[in-house]
Amino acid sequence: MKQRVITGVIAGAAFVTLIILGNLPFTLVMIALATIGMWELLRMKRIHPLSIRGIAGMLFMWLLLIPENVIGVFDWVHLERLELFLLLIIVLLALTVITKNRFTFDEAGFVVLASVYVGFGFHYFMHARFLENGLAMIFFILIIVWSTDSGAYFAGRRFGKHKLWPEISPKKTIEGSMGGTLLALLIGSIYTVFFPVFSTWMTTVLFMIVVSLAGQLGDLVESAFKRHYAVKDSGHVLPGHGGILDRFDSLIFVMPIIYLLGFL
CATH class of the missing domain: 1.20.58 (Methane Monooxygenase Hydroxylase; Chain G, domain 1)
Incomplete structure (x- = not known):
């Protein structure tokens, strides 16, 4: 657990710094x-x-x-x-x-x-x-994805009773999924008060829902890969966290979807 936290802090700080540098x-x-x-x-x-x-x-x-x-x-x-x-x-x-x-x-x-x-x-x-409002957009997406992950984890532990998709990811629950989306909406709404990304509130809410749900689907897609190929983690690049795909599965699934829907 200690190794996981240390890796997460160092990798997270480096990743955020690189995004800011562009x-x-x-x-x-x-x-x-x-x-x-x-x-x-x-x-x-x-x-x-x-x-x-x-x-x-x-x-x-x-x-x-x-x-x-x-x-x-x-x-x-x-x-x-x-x-x-x-x-x-x-x-x-x-x-x-x-x-x-x-x-x-x-x-x-x-x-x-x-x-x-x-x-x-x-x-x-x-x-x-590299969009005109790219920095605000990227952090908005990351906040929604990370909030969804955290909310799903804690809501699932506290309220989880009904399995979301046990054949693919046995630990995920419907209650956890809903909790993740609700936390993403809350944190994302606070973020947009200070850093507005879209011109209307309706678009902002729709965007947050799409990113949260697509991120959870992306996580399930990666779980399906690993289950099919009988591996625990996609790799071992990040000690305590697995591979690159284990950390970016939600994000790389979200990005093409929001592009196709015209949000980018």
């Missing part, structure tokens, strides 16, 4: 975290990250991850990001033939889905930070 240091660390997260997913699938399959997965993920201003460096290719991604999918499918199915269609599908999950998640986190 620019290149923030971008480089986000790319590094995404790379570690993809590495963890590949290891869950028992795909060696430095194999042809693993390197292909990394390339897919980086293509979706890197910001638009960096993608612009590759204008000489005369292809948009999506077109490059589709081209790599064709190459990946061809690889199943070239390797005589040593690299299977199932593994190709995993590589594509994993790269989308990690790549777009961290991409839109960086995208949000």
Whole structure:
């Protein structure tokens, strides 16, 4: 427990500092975290990250991850990001033939889905930070996600009786989920009094509900991965906390959702 607290304080302070600094240091660390997260997913699938399959997965993920201003460096290719991604999918499918199915269609599908999950998640986190009100937006999102986690934990311990999804995460309860969302609404509302992010209160409340619920779903998605691949933690990068995906599962699931809903 002591190790968990120490790691949490140090990593949390460093993470917040990087968000405030922004620019290149923030971008480089986000790319590094995404790379570690993809590495963890590949290891869950028992795909060696430095194999042809693993390197292909990394390339897919980086293509979706890197910001638009960096993608612009590759204008000489005369292809948009999506077109490059589709081209790599064709190459990946061809690889199943070239390797005589040593690299299977199932593994190709995993590589594509994993790269989308990690790549777009961290991409839109960086995208949000570099908006005009990016700093206030990022901290608003983090406060909602962290408040939801804390509220769900304490409400679940105190009031939890009805299991939320026992096949995926046996300890989570409906009461805990509701408590997490209520605490997120409370803390988030206090935050917006001092740092307003949206112009209307209705939009603010809707945003908080979406982020809280999507964050909980993201946590369940990561739990489903680990249960399917029979691992306790995604990795061991953070002593007492597991891997990068264990800490960022909610966040990288939330970011594409709020982008698609037009909040970013």
